Amino acid sequence: MNFDFSDDQKQLRDQARKFLAEKCSPKAVRVVLDGKAPYDKELWKGLAEMGFLGVAIPEEFGGAGAGHLELCVIAEEMGRANAPVPFSSTVYLAAEALLIAGSDAQKKKWLPAIASGEAIGTLALFEGKGNPAPKNVKLTAANGVLNGVKKPVPDGAIADFAVVAARTGSSGRDGDISLFLVDLKGAGVEVKSLTNLDPTRGQAEITFSDCKAEPLGAAGEGWSILTQVLDRAAVLCAFEQVGGSDRALEMGRDYALDRIAFGRQIGSFQAVKHMLADMYVSATLARSNSYFGAWALSTNAAELPEAAAAARISATQAFQHCAKNNIQVHGGMGFTWEFDCHMYYRRANAMALGLGSLSYWEDQLIDRMRKKNAA
Amino acid sequence: MNFEDTPQEAEFRATARAWIGANAPKQYEDELRKSSLGRTVLRNADILDVAKAWQKKKADAGWACLHWPKEYGGRGSSPIERVIWQQEEGPFGLLSRMFIIGHGMCGPTMMAFAREEHKRTYLPPLASGEKVWCQLFSEPAGGSDVAGLRTRAEKDGDDWVINGQKIWTSGAHYSDYGILLTRTDPTVPKHKGLTMFFLDMKSPGVEVRPIKQASGASDFNEVYFTNVRIPDHQRLGEVGDGWNVSLTTLMNERSAIGAAVSTGFPELFEYCSSLMLDDGPAIEDRAVRSKLANWAVKASGLKYTSMRAISALSKGERPGPENSIGKLVAGSMIQDVATYALDLQGASGVVSGEDAELAGRFQAMLLRAPGTRVEGGTDEIMRNIIAERVLGLPGDIRVDKDVPFNKIPTKGRG
Ligand SMILES: Cc1cc2nc3c(=O)[nH]c(=O)nc-3n(C[C@H](O)[C@H](O)[C@H](O)COP(=O)(O)OP(=O)(O)OC[C@H]3O[C@@H](n4cnc5c(N)ncnc54)[C@H](O)[C@@H]3O)c2cc1C
Numbered sequence: 192m193n194f195d196f197s198d199d200q201k202q203l204r205d206q207a208r209k210f211l212a213e214k215c216s217p218k219a220v221r222v223v224l225d226g227k228a229p230y231d232k233e234l235w236k237g238l239a240e241m242g243f244l245g246v247a248i249p250e251e252f253g254g255a256g257a258g259h260l261e262l263c264v265i266a267e268e269m270g271r272a273n274a275p276v277p278f279s280s281t282v283y284l285a286a287e288a289l290l291i292a293g294s295d296a297q298k299k300k301w302l303p304a305i306a307s308g309e310a311i312g313t314l315a316l317f318e319g320k321g322n323p324a325p326k327n328v329k330l331t332a333a334n335g336v337l338n339g340v341k342k343p344v345p346d347g348a349i350a351d352f353a354v355v356a357a358r359t360g361s362s363g364r365d366g367d368i369s370l371f372l373v374d375l376k377g378a379g380v381e382v383k384s385l386t387n388l389d390p391t392r393g394q395a396e397i398t399f400s401d402c403k404a405e406p407l408g409a410a411g412e413g414w415s416i417l418t419q420v421l422d423r424a425a426v427l428c429a430f431e432q433v434g435g436s437d438r439a440l441e442m443g444r445d446y447a448l449d450r451i452a453f454g455r456q457i458g459s460f461q462a463v464k465h466m467l468a469d470m471y472v473s474a475t476l477a478r479s480n481s482y483f484g485a486w487a488l489s490t491n492a493a494e495l496p497e498a499a500a501a502a503r504i505s506a507t508q509a510f511q512h513c514a515k516n517n518i519q520v521h522g523g524m525g526f527t528w529e530f531d532c533h534m535y536y537r538r539a540n541a542m543a544l545g546l547g548s549l550s551y552w553e554d555q556l557i558d559r560m561r562k563k564n565a566a
Numbered sequence: 567m568n569f570e571d572t573p574q575e576a577e578f579r580a581t582a583r584a585w586i587g588a589n590a591p592k593q594y595e596d597e598l599r600k601s602s603l604g605r606t607v608l609r610n611a612d613i614l615d616v617a618k619a620w621q622k623k624k625a626d627a628g629w630a631c632l633h634w635p636k637e638y639g640g641r642g643s644s645p646i647e648r649v650i651w652q653q654e655e656g657p658f659g660l661l662s663r664m665f666i667i668g669h670g671m672c673g674p675t676m677m678a679f680a681r682e683e684h685k686r687t688y689l690p691p692l693a694s695g696e697k698v699w700c701q702l703f704s705e706p707a708g709g710s711d712v713a714g715l716r717t718r719a720e721k722d723g724d725d726w727v728i729n730g731q732k733i734w735t736s737g738a739h740y741s742d743y744g745i746l747l748t749r750t751d752p753t754v755p756k757h758k759g760l761t762m763f764f765l766d767m768k769s770p771g772v773e774v775r776p777i778k779q780a781s782g783a784s785d786f787n788e789v790y791f792t793n794v795r796i797p798d799h800q801r802l803g804e805v806g807d808g809w810n811v812s813l814t815t816l817m818n819e820r821s822a823i824g825a826a827v828s829t830g831f832p833e834l835f836e837y838c839s840s841l842m843l844d845d846g847p848a849i850e851d852r853a854v855r856s857k858l859a860n861w862a863v864k865a866s867g868l869k870y871t872s873m874r875a876i877s878a879l880s881k882g883e884r885p886g887p888e889n890s891i892g893k894l895v896a897g898s899m900i901q902d903v904a905t906y907a908l909d910l911q912g913a914s915g916v917v918s919g920e921d922a923e924l925a926g927r928f929q930a931m932l933l934r935a936p937g938t939r940v941e942g943g944t945d946e947i948m949r950n951i952i953a954e955r956v957l958g959l960p961g962d963i964r965v966d967k968d969v970p971f972n973k974i975p976t977k978g979r980g
Contacts, residue, residue, distance in 0.1 A: 192568060192569060192571060192873070194870065195877045440957075458960055464957075465946070467953055467959065468948075468953045469949070471956060471957060472952070479870035479871040486567045492569075501866050504860070504862075505866075505867055508860075553858075556859045
């Protein structure tokens with residue numbers, strides 16, 4: 192048993208942290224936040240050059256072939272830096288779907304392009320309100336042609352391709368859903384940007400009208416592939432959330448040491464100290480749950496579904512908790528656009544919804560625990 | 567990162583499992599498994615006798631105090647082996663709670679500060695459960711503020727003479743020895759005038775009076791000292807260095823990390839899995855599931871936090887103040903879990919003891935929980951430790967820090 196990252200992995204973390212501190216300052220994040228660019232292209236290129244985009248993609252498909260533990264390490268740093276790039280949609284969702292279900296030709300086409308930063312990918316799952324569920328997929332696929340509307344699609348406005356969940360049957364079962372791969376630059380695709388909580392990561396509405404698409408994975412297997420993709424993404428997002436929690440805690444701590452009121456550092460007031468201690472506690476619990484998720488992800492252990500749901504819930508709560516109390520510690524300053532607190536608050540609350548809301552994952556966790564107990 | 571046993575760990579586990587399977591007092595397994603958190607009572611036997619017998623059996627076969635050196639009655643095991651043992655020991659591990667203060671705090675303090683001959687004399691019978699130890703720190707005047715204590719120790723020839731009173735001393739009524747923090751110099755600031763000893767609880771002048779707790783049980787005591795004599799060779803550390811010695815004790819309390827903290831979650835999950843509500847099974851209810859999921863991730867978060875701490879320990883890192891979160895999180899969680907379990911029972915949740923569902927498991931848990939949030943440092947003190955020692959925030963303002971102890975204004979008790 193060893194419940195820690197290896198020295199090499201920690202070195203990778205340091206390397207990523209240093210790189211992001213240089214290339215992804217809050218000032219750089221603000222260019223995207225203020226709507227002056229849809230994402231940070233320079234940073235995206237840099238991430239590709241560092242080998243971070245393809246860290247978990249096998250070498251034969253143009254990646255570094257390091258593995259998922261390494262990807263977790265990078266994810267944490269992406270969260271810390273609040274990076275305004277389509278990392279989660281491309282790397283956790285699109286690339287993972289391809290890795291799980293892609294044909295050799297599909298992998299050869301898209302994975303090297305992801306690793307090199309040439310292609311941005313996403314997953315088009317949601318259709319308005321509601322959590323992931325087969326019954327919420329209304330977009331249809333017939334004879335390789337898609338019709339319907341997806342929204343919100345993360346990074347949909349800048350993506351080159353999408354993995355699309357479509358209805359191919361009407362039995363009322365999971366087997367009704369199949370996945371398709373769509374070149375978003377082709378015909379029959381209409382993309383509209385949506386305003387959203389966290390402008391550093393865009394959301395879009397995509398309308399497919401008689402749009403040609405190729406199947407990804409076997410027909411009727413869509414839901415089971417999606418579940419795996421969501422579980423894997425849940426662990427990876429949890430690391431981003433842990434990184435964000437830690438950064439929010441750090442900002443709050445630094446401000447508490449810096450700001451003087453009533454003739455003392457505000458960090459000497461016990462109410463403030465205890466608020467920060469509680470932030471530390473939730474961030475620590477989230478980190479520990481995420482480590483277990485990372486282990487399960489990297490070994491594809493039978494525990495993965497349960498571990499993923501636990502990491503997801505714990506990290507979502509921690510990031511929301513730390514981000515909101517970071518603003519509280521900052522007082523009025525925390526509520527200004529000028530201070531960076533709101534960037535993390537936005538990201539925390541947007542991320543809480545991205546893969547389905549907390550209540551969805553709570554349900555998943557309990558179902559999975561019951562299954563395990565019954566087994 | 568690896569969550570599975572190495573071949574050596576697997577072998578250790580198999581050996582431990584086989585030994586436990588052949589030797590554990592199985593007649594109590596069911597009762598122990600179903601006992602309430604924090605309160606283990608056996609219907610037809612005295613728990614202390616059963617605990618002592620099991621501990622002795624373990625010690626004779628080399629399974630007691632696994633991480634202690636062999637010459638002091640331990641096994642010299644790695645931190646991970648200790649965890650594996652705890653996993654395998656399962657409900658029988660509850661029996662060793664009788665010795666937690668001795669094994670977790672007094673033993674390590676003795677190991678760090680006692681003379682070699684004393685270590686060899688006193689530690690093996692502590693490890694084997696033949697002798698029970700208690701920790702005599704808290705006083706009416708000093709609980710959170712331990713250094714505010716007033717029990718006096720005055721030098722008289724080769725002895726020290728002790729006068730004063732301790733309170734909340736767990737297990738003092740069945741303890742053979744204790745570690746005792748005293749004031750030897752009231753003219754210097756409070757942290758500087760303390761000295762630590764160990765003593766025989768049967769010494770003349772020691773009087774133990776059990777206190778009835780809020781839970782109804784009597785696990786802790788008042789202890790009075792009237793001209794109790796302790797030979798100087800039973801001093802732990804230098805005269806006036808008692809504060810540092812006591813910090814070692816308190817650090818070790820935290821590093822009893824292997825002991826997975828109980829949260830009440832497995833009990834609640836099991837309960838909700840079988841409970842029927844008016845509208846159907848509790849586990850199908852949206853609100854119940856949400857509560858369960860929130861506690862599930864706290865429980866697993868604590869479990870993996872302690873696994874991370876053990877990994878760090880295995881690499882030779884010292885257990886740090888970050889281990890304070892276990893008790894902080896688990897304490898209020900137990901309380902909330904118990905409250906919720908009773909809520910699910912509706913009006914009948916009020917019935918406790920043998921007359922209750924599950925033999926009053928959650929009712930007993932509820933009544934014990936307030937103590938968990940106080941003993942070994944209150945929630946507030948735990949948060950202070952995290953804020954100051956982990957996050958580096960300023961210490962609380964201490965108006966008495968540099969004032970000679972006998973010049974500190976007093977009011978009320980003491
Ligand atoms: C079940 C049980 C077993 C125990 N066993 C032992 C034992 O074996 N040996 C032993 O020596 N002691 C033992 N204790 C004593 C225990 O360590 C103390 O009760 C505890 O440290 C609190 O001290 P106190 O009771 O004096 O409360 P106080 O210190 O008077 O605290 C009262 C309230 O004030 C708060 N408070 C105090 N100081 C601060 C501060 N600086 N900042 C914020 N809030 C503060 C506390 O959090 C609490 O809410 C036991 C206690 C219990 C409940």
